[in-house]
Amino acid sequence: MTVLTAPAAPAAPAAAGTRRRLHPILLSGIILMSLLILVAIIAPIFLSDAAEKLTSDTRLGPSAQHPLGTDEFGRDLLARALVATRLTLILTAFASAMSVLIGVAIGTAVWIAPVRVRKFVLSINAVAVAFPSLVLALVIAAILGAGAWTAAVAIGLAGIPAFVRLTANMAAPVMGRDYVTTARLLRVPKALVVVRHVIPNIGEPLLVLSASNFAVTLVELSGLSFIGLGTQSPDFDFGKLLNDGLASIYAQPTQILGPSIMLVLTGLAAMLIGDGLAASSNPRTRRGAGKATRTGTLRRSTLKTATPIAPAMEGAAVSVRNLTIQSASGLKLVTDLSFDVAGGEIVGLVGESGSGKSLTAMALAGLVPEGVIATADRLDVVGHDMLGTVTAGSLARDIALVYQDPISTFNPALRLDTQLTEIARSHLGLSKKAARTALAERFEQLRITNPERRGRQHPHELSGGMLQRAMIASSLLAKAKLLVADEPTTALDVTVQAEVLKQFVQASRDLNASVLFISHDLGVVEALCDRVLVMYRGQIVEELTREQLRSRTVEHPYTKTLLKAAEYVEGVR
Amino acid sequence: MLDRIRSPWLSFLLSKAGELLLALCVLVLLTFLLVQLVPGDPARVAAGVDASVADVEAVRIRLGLDQPVLAQLWSYVTGLLSGDFGTSFRTGQDVSTIIGVRLPFTVSIAFLAIGVTLVVAIALGLTVAGLTRGNRNRWLDVSFSWLTAGFQTLPTYVVGALLVVVFSVTLGLLPAAGANSPESYVLPTIALALAPICSVSRVVRREAANVLEQDYMRTARGWRISLAKQYAVYALPNLLASTLTLSGLVLASMLGGAVIVESVFAWPGLGNGVVEAIIERDYPVIRGIILVLGLIAALLNIVIDIVLATIDPRTLRSGKASS
Numbered sequence: 103m104t105v106l107t108a109p110a111a112p113a114a115p116a117a118a119g120t121r122r123r124l125h126p127i128l129l130s131g132i133i134l135m136s137l138l139i140l141v142a143i144i145a146p147i148f149l150s151d152a153a154e155k156l157t158s159d160t161r162l163g164p165s166a167q168h169p170l171g172t173d174e175f176g177r178d179l180l181a182r183a184l185v186a187t188r189l190t191l192i193l194t195a196f197a198s199a200m201s202v203l204i205g206v207a208i209g210t211a212v213w214i215a216p217v218r219v220r221k222f223v224l225s226i227n228a229v230a231v232a233f234p235s236l237v238l239a240l241v242i243a244a245i246l247g248a249g250a251w252t253a254a255v256a257i258g259l260a261g262i263p264a265f266v267r268l269t270a271n272m273a274a275p276v277m278g279r280d281y282v283t284t285a286r287l288l289r290v291p292k293a294l295v296v297v298r299h300v301i302p303n304i305g306e307p308l309l310v311l312s313a314s315n316f317a318v319t320l321v322e323l324s325g326l327s328f329i330g331l332g333t334q335s336p337d338f339d340f341g342k343l344l345n346d347g348l349a350s351i352y353a354q355p356t357q358i359l360g361p362s363i364m365l366v367l368t369g370l371a372a373m374l375i376g377d378g379l380a381a382s383s384n385p386r387t388r389r390g391a392g393k394a395t396r397t398g399t400l401r402r403s404t405l406k407t408a409t410p411i412a413p414a415m416e417g418a419a420v421s422v423r424n425l426t427i428q429s430a431s432g433l434k435l436v437t438d439l440s441f442d443v444a445g446g447e448i449v450g451l452v453g454e455s456g457s458g459k460s461l462t463a464m465a466l467a468g469l470v471p472e473g474v475i476a477t478a479d480r481l482d483v484v485g486h487d488m489l490g491t492v493t494a495g496s497l498a499r500d501i502a503l504v505y506q507d508p509i510s511t512f513n514p515a516l517r518l519d520t521q522l523t524e525i526a527r528s529h530l531g532l533s534k535k536a537a538r539t540a541l542a543e544r545f546e547q548l549r550i551t552n553p554e555r556r557g558r559q560h561p562h563e564l565s566g567g568m569l570q571r572a573m574i575a576s577s578l579l580a581k582a583k584l585l586v587a588d589e590p591t592t593a594l595d596v597t598v599q600a601e602v603l604k605q606f607v608q609a610s611r612d613l614n615a616s617v618l619f620i621s622h623d624l625g626v627v628e629a630l631c632d633r634v635l636v637m638y639r640g641q642i643v644e645e646l647t648r649e650q651l652r653s654r655t656v657e658h659p660y661t662k663t664l665l666k667a668a669e670y671v672e673g674v675r
Numbered sequence: 676m677l678d679r680i681r682s683p684w685l686s687f688l689l690s691k692a693g694e695l696l697l698a699l700c701v702l703v704l705l706t707f708l709l710v711q712l713v714p715g716d717p718a719r720v721a722a723g724v725d726a727s728v729a730d731v732e733a734v735r736i737r738l739g740l741d742q743p744v745l746a747q748l749w750s751y752v753t754g755l756l757s758g759d760f761g762t763s764f765r766t767g768q769d770v771s772t773i774i775g776v777r778l779p780f781t782v783s784i785a786f787l788a789i790g791v792t793l794v795v796a797i798a799l800g801l802t803v804a805g806l807t808r809g810n811r812n813r814w815l816d817v818s819f820s821w822l823t824a825g826f827q828t829l830p831t832y833v834v835g836a837l838l839v840v841v842f843s844v845t846l847g848l849l850p851a852a853g854a855n856s857p858e859s860y861v862l863p864t865i866a867l868a869l870a871p872i873c874s875v876s877r878v879v880r881r882e883a884a885n886v887l888e889q890d891y892m893r894t895a896r897g898w899r900i901s902l903a904k905q906y907a908v909y910a911l912p913n914l915l916a917s918t919l920t921l922s923g924l925v926l927a928s929m930l931g932g933a934v935i936v937e938s939v940f941a942w943p944g945l946g947n948g949v950v951e952a953i954i955e956r957d958y959p960v961i962r963g964i965i966l967v968l969g970l971i972a973a974l975l976n977i978v979i980d981i982v983l984a985t986i987d988p989r990t991l992r993s994g995k996a997s998s
Binding site: 225226228229230231232233234235236237240241243244245246247248264317321322324325328329330331341344347348351352355358362365366369370372373374377397398430467469471472473494495497498501503505507510511512513514515516520521524525528529 | 694697698701705706709712713714720808809810811824825827828829830831832833836837839840844845851888889890891893894895896897898899900904908909912913916924927928929930931932934935938939949950952953954956958961965968969972973976986
């Protein structure tokens with residue numbers, strides 16, 4: 103069993119010593135929020151008069167004395183927007199704390215409770231989560247009546263189900279971890295297990311979610327005030343101010359400016375804190391933003407070499423001269439690779455993992471992956487100059503690829519025939535129906551049972567060996583001239599490997615196609631290939647004919663090591 | 676053995692029907708309790724502070740509050756089953772009539788906005804993910820993150836108010852209120868869809884960045900088909916499943932946003948109706964509209980789950996699409 107399905111659980115807490123500086127996004131969020139809190143504290147002390155006292159200066163436009171003008175009662179609009187910060191922040195903090203605390207309490211408590219209780223609570227909760235929280239808040243507002251604090255309670259209560267679900271979901275994988283099982287076997291009380299192990303493990307993502315919940319709560323709470331169910335006169339928060347402003351939008355459109363800006367700034371501060379927390383807990387996003395180099399490209403070498411480029415072998419289907427592949431940072435992964443493949447010849451490319459075999463194969467097919475850059479003096483592949491402009495259609499037909507892992511190579515969301523007949527439909531001009539029939543014939547040729555039905559299935563319904571055979575069938579359909587196989591049997595059971603290999607060779611004979619066969623298994627290569635190239639650290643260290651390999655007349659120490667390893671494995675088998 | 680014979684779709688739809696039934700029961704109970712849970716004397720609250728004792732008693736009888744609780748629940752449920760939602764305290768109209776008039780306005784605006792959100796967010800997120808592959812176009816990456824974060828924090832009603840200022844008050848291009856013409860749909864739809872477009876396009880972009888690096892996308896590139904086809908045929912289906920799973924709740928919550936938008940644009944839908952009713956303490960109307968809004972939300976969620984199962988049949992097996 104390979105460990106491919108890593109649990110989607112939150113990452114382990116950062117090890118000590120990796121304490122780093124605050125993430126810039128987090129820092130800007132904290133600064134902005136601190137400024138707003140400062141305004142919330144100071145503004146009501148100094149500006150209440152300007153904000154609340156009725157004067158005769160009604161509906162003034164912006165001026166030096168009243169930067170945003172005054173409302174219909176002669177109150178300064180800027181002062182009102184600033185003073186409203188206090189009530190808004192208090193109500194929002196209260197409501198979001200309510201959602202988070204009660205939600206987390208219930209979400210962890212269900213893991214202490216018996217299984218039946220947990221299932222019941224969570225299924226009721228699922229219904230509540232699906233219910234828009236603003237509508238739920240309307241229900242609560244209908245029960246309690248309109249008012250600032252009842253609105254805060256309503257929004258707070260309406261936010262609970264989301265946190266119950268998040269907490270319960272995040273706690274689930276933690277409850278299944280080995281150390282929790284160990285603790286349970288040691289008869290540590292369940293409640294203690296939850297407090298000691300679960301809460302610390304989900305703390306970080308919870309913090310991130312709480313910050314974004316603050317932003318959501320702010321908007322919903324002001325929304326209730328805005329529609330008239332929240333803060334009531336003479337009190338005012340941002341939503342109430344917007345409501346007043348909208349009433350006189352034709353007479354004084356600038357009135358909504360102050361509360362709008364303050365509301366957006368407050369929401370932005372909470373979002374920045376949330377995003378910053380998330381970014382600093384995810385090491386992947388912290389990689390240095392180095393100078394972006396355009397990667398995933400294939401180019402003619404610009405370096406002038408002293409020696410002239412060696413001519414291609416007579417009748418070569420593939421001719422490679424000085425292929426060099428390097429990473430964006432300049433690390434050479436494949437260095438000055440040169441080789442030829444004759445028409446109908448099967449050439450093996452062997453070497454250990456990381457020796458550059460797969461990169462070479464992908465460059466040959468013009469599919470240089472992101473993150474690396476390939477250059478060469480010549481790259482002629484079955485009549486296409488890969489360094490110049492290529493005709494997409496004929497290239498797709500001529501080069502067929504069989505990849506290592508059939509499960510990930512197939513698109514999980516689409517039926518097999520959609521994928522396997524793509525070339526036939528796009529580049530051979532076959533109709534959907536004709537392509538499907540043709541594919542079924544090839545399936546039959548490869549002795550795939552139920553050929554018609556297989557095409558209508560999704561990849562997850564077939565075994566790995568079956569998928570590889572289906573891939574071979576599609577290369578038959580396109581009448582490929584070159585088959586590139588990147589360890590096509592490595593991911594398969596030993597029992598089906600031989601059958602797939604046999605069909606692969608048969609297919610190449612039927613097509614009279616050249617083959618570049620990549621493998622780390624010398625035994626397989628020896629049985630299959632006419633010629634073998636041994637790769638080590640991005641270079642070809644030795645080239646052997648099949649006879650040389652069989653008689654073990656090898657020179658390079660690395661090849662000898664490979665052979666020894668192969669013999670050792672044979673002996674174990 | 677029986678499970679093998681039964682089609683996965685049948686059991687999937689059965690479980691969805693069960694969920695809908697559960698949601699319906701919870702909704703009926705919730706709307707019933709809505710009156711019961713009012714602090715103090717619900718009849719007194721409903722009748723108003725300055726009502727006479729006789730008025731309060733009349734309201735008590737109309738609400739059925741003089742009966743035992745179980746009898747009240749029974750008559751409420753049997754009433755609902757026969758399509759009787761009660762009559763409005765304020766206007767004396769049948770609640771079912773009020774709902775019948777207002778429902779089409781809310782459904783049309785909400786579903787229009789959901790459609791716009793999905794189309795725009797998916798196109799935008801996928802395009803940005805494609806253009807920023809392999810760390811290229813850093814400026815686009817940064818400005819996309821900032822712009823979507825900024826517009827996401829803009830509340831629906833602020834967007835609505837600003838749109839009114841620009842397009843109705845200043846330019847005079849589009850109507851500021853009411854639902855009298857096809858043009859009157861433009862501003863409410865934009866106001867309602869803007870924030871969800873931002874949050875969903877961020878989800879799409881993140882998921883697309885992941886999908887585009889999958890082996891099967893390399894396979895598709897090997898087929899040398901146009902970029903548009905690679906994205907639309909091979910990336911999109913994989914994207915849709917995770918996008919719908921992650922943003923299903925955002926879409927359902929747009930129903931709540933619709934309530935707010937109706938208030939900005941004086942839209943004659945259920946949202947405005949329920950807000951008026953809450954302020955007036957018109958309990959039969961509140962009950963009826965909340966019940967309908969809740970039912971739409973539950974149906975919306977189930978439709979999303981069914982669409983998910985159609986796109987990605989693997990979710991059929993787990994029986995539960997959204998985690």
